[in-house]
Amino acid sequence: MNSKSFHHALTVREDLCRGCTRCMRNCPTEAIRLSHGKAHVNPDRCVDCGQCMDACPYGAIVVEQDDFEKIFSYNQRIAILPSVFIGQFADDIPENYIYTALRDIGFTDIYEAEFGVDILKTIGNRFSTYADDKPVISTYCPAIVRLIQIKYPSLVKHLNLLRPPVEITAMYIRNKLIDRQIPPEDIGIFYVTPCAAKIASIKSPENPDHHEIFTGVINMDYLYNLVQKSIAKNKKLLAKTARFTPIPPLTPEACMWSLTAGESSTVPGRTLAIDEIHNVIEFLERLENDEITNIDFLELRSCAEGCAGGVLAPGNRFLAKERLTHRSQHMREITPEQQTMIRRQASYLVKHIKKERIEAKSAYQLDDDIGAALKKMDRYLEIKKALPGIDCGLCGAPSCHALAEDIAKGHATVSQCVVLRLRSITQRDDIHKVWGDTLDR
């Protein structure tokens, strides 16, 4: 229905999928169904949160990846590195080893994604929010933005239209290089992503300007392997020569920004930070009912522990968070020289600081026509009553409610319910031992 405007980074590899139902039962938006023993994703409902990938024991859910060699088509090869990348490595690997390895791999320059936080702070003195309604909801996490678009259309006007720091960083770098007379076609800006949702958002036709901001995306787990390999190979040499660190260094605030409460703690007023998508959904239901009146700003993140818990982050989220916390304690406030450097780009950045308006794309209607939808709803309610309410998933839908909905829409049949079929089989007594009266309801 709306699938054309969404790009998805997650796909199912049918050769590996065993139809085990784990992804389907973990999907927070009921986007997955099984048919012919394989998982199928409804593109209108998928928000690329990656819960399915985490749940899959067979590696059958994969994230698309740009060809790494693509970076070498550009003279200027800039890596935009989220600070959680550093958190993936053990303490015995110094930061400058990591940065030097990234240069050895082929990047000409490295910026941290959260530098955008320091840019915004410098040009605005404080963090502005642009939204029609309170509480303002952060748009930092693209999975959350999509979740609100498809499931909570009335909350779209709460979304902050301020560009997230990573976009500000990329725009800053590009404009700075253009100021230095570097031809635009020589500039390659590559974002290293900890999750699938960011890929989906960067490549989405909904956000056409993202193609101008980012040249490509590199998956964090892939780059982590390249860096580990390079460090292992050159350890002796690195001990003597590694001294490259990215310029400018982050402030403590920026370093912690992508972790839970990193953003909300910098926003004035009463704020709340919620992580993990199921928790977020529980809260949005309440917000939508107008039950929450006293909050000014909401930081919502799809992953537990924020970006440290991204599906493409190879390390442990808690260790990554600890390393960043430790790292931030050695960071300093921004220097006047850095501020002067940032202010040179200020007028350009201020002009582009807001995103385009975000549209709702409801994905839960039974039918676009209300008369037809009402008929389907009568059917849905009737079928739901007849189904056992066990949510076993054997029918290929994540819950009895979802199967009832699918049947009402004409996408499934009652005979798919395995439990209802067990009712009529001959060895009833054996079944009764397990399920008691459940099947008689």
Add this chain to the structure above:
Amino acid sequence: MNQSFSIPAGDFSHAGQAASEIKRLLKQLNIPPKVIKRVVVALYEAEVNVVAHSFGGSISCTITPEHIDIVVSDCGPGISDIELAMSEGYSTASSEVREMGFGAGMGLPNIKNNSDSLDISSSEQGTSIHMRVNFKEHTP
């Protein structure tokens, strides 16, 4: 299409369940978000009223392609002065109820503001509120 819910008295932790359920159904019907919000706010306030002031009651919703009709009835003790109860800030809520964050005197006024028609009848045997919200969006 009909849906009914029963509301036990005094159970504040579950007030809002009927509103949430109806909200989900209205989304499935592709009703405009603004209209859904009006229904949810009106229904939630009505639920809280039954929980806070009555001996328990029930909600019955009828949905047609044009509108939703909601009848909320309880089994007493009734509203002694409906006109006074309709004025913003007037409340008969007990101090316990107020301490829980309810009873600000906005219940009935909020229901009125969020519905297109509202009928209230009340006696000591119980109160019945009939509200209707049209699906066609208003042009203010």
